[in-house]
Amino acid sequence: MKIIDKYILKRYLVTFSVMLLMFIPIGIVIDVSEKINKMLANKVPLTAILKYYYDFTIYFANLLFPIFLFLSVIWFTSKLANNTEIIAILSSGISFTRFLRPYIIGATLVSLFSLVMGFFLVPKASQGFNDFRYNYLSNSPTVRENQDVYRQISKDEFIYVSNFNYESKIAFNFTYEKFKGDQLEYKINASRIKWNPEDSTYTLYNYSKRTIGELDDKLEKRDQMKMKMEFDLEDLTPVVYVAETMNLGELNRFIEKEKQRGSPNINTYLVVKYKKFSIPVSAFILTIIAVSVSSMKRRGGMGVNLALGIAIAFTFIFFDKIFATLAEKSSVPPLVAVWFSNVVFGILAIYLLRNAKR
Numbered sequence: 001m002k003i004i005d006k007y008i009l010k011r012y013l014v015t016f017s018v019m020l021l022m023f024i025p026i027g028i029v030i031d032v033s034e035k036i037n038k039m040l041a042n043k044v045p046l047t048a049i050l051k052y053y054y055d056f057t058i059y060f061a062n063l064l065f066p067i068f069l070f071l072s073v074i075w076f077t078s079k080l081a082n083n084t085e086i087i088a089i090l091s092s093g094i095s096f097t098r099f100l101r102p103y104i105i106g107a108t109l110v111s112l113f114s115l116v117m118g119f120f121l122v123p124k125a126s127q128g129f130n131d132f133r134y135n136y137l138s139n140s141p142t143v144r145e146n147q148d149v150y151r152q153i154s155k156d157e158f159i160y161v162s163n164f165n166y167e168s169k170i171a172f173n174f175t176y177e178k179f180k181g182d183q184l185e186y187k188i189n190a191s192r193i194k195w196n197p198e199d200s201t202y203t204l205y206n207y208s209k210r211t212i213g214e215l216d217d218k219l220e221k222r223d224q225m226k227m228k229m230e231f232d233l234e235d236l237t238p239v240v241y242v243a244e245t246m247n248l249g250e251l252n253r254f255i256e257k258e259k260q261r262g263s264p265n266i267n268t269y270l271v272v273k274y275k276k277f278s279i280p281v282s283a284f285i286l287t288i289i290a291v292s293v294s295s296m297k298r299r300g301g302m303g304v305n306l307a308l309g310i311a312i313a314f315t316f317i318f319f320d321k322i323f324a325t326l327a328e329k330s331s332v333p334p335l336v337a338v339w340f341s342n343v344v345f346g347i348l349a350i351y352l353l354r355n356a357k358r
Helices: 004-039 046-082 085-091 103-136 248-259 267-292 304-330 334-357
Strands: 147-152 155-166 169-179 184-194 203-209 218-225
Touching: 004 046, 004 103, 004 155, 046 085, 046 103, 046 304, 103 267, 147 248, 218 267, 248 267, 267 334, 304 334
Parallel strands: none
Antiparallel strands: 147 155, 155 169, 169 184, 184 203, 203 218
16 A cells, blocks of 8 residues: 555545544534433433433444545545645546545445444444433334234234233234135134233133134134233334344344234335445445545635535435335335435446546
């Protein structure tokens, strides 16, 4: 690695780190100012608050790291251009592609770090961040799906409850259907079902079981019936942010299980999975765009480059959020939605890079 590579790479990493250290405290101050009244009203323990802001730091940094990276590259590359350092580098015979090498090395290091954070640190931070918000700050938390819960718990087993109370572990208007092939074998109904943690059983009230026969059906009724069943209420109604709290292996297994159960939230979980890979890739795309935009000395100086960079950055965020929401709420494939911004801005990066080389 030549001196010029070390020089640019050092500026790349240092400016990015300083940008994070500058904006994260600002984010914390803004968050404290918004939530301090609720924290005091709910008498939140100091240890819980400190833990929340530790998780907030990791969550916030991961969420906005592509934008911080983009602005930091715009900033220090514009300074190089204004000091005519880039002109001197290119005039010495170094091609623009060769000039990009330390930027790509820097983007690789940052992407690898982001990938590790997304797999191991961010899931735990996300759980702490969301748990705190729903436990202490939300007036009417809707953390779980608790109305009209329908699940396929195995290949041949289906259950339904009209209402579920997670705190008391009680569900109402319970229905269980067992199939053999495409034929219904038997069906269980209960007005109420309650989980018994002491022996891992369920108590069914106003229990009835209809067994389907070839010529006639067999009907069994009881006021209440205690029995073991092969499902867990915790799994039937996962928290709305459960996918964010899992590492990649756990998330893959969870998505496969939810697919078998016919969960309506599969797209939401897939968006979380694909973002673990798309966010690091965006570091390369935004780095190339930032260098291409800011490597030319412009009339108006660094301010023009920063204004252009901020406009591009917020356009990127806009597309990213809009398409992620479309994937969760409509029929847009999650893979297309998550990677749409990277593809569009990747094409823009190639176009700007070709113009910058000229």
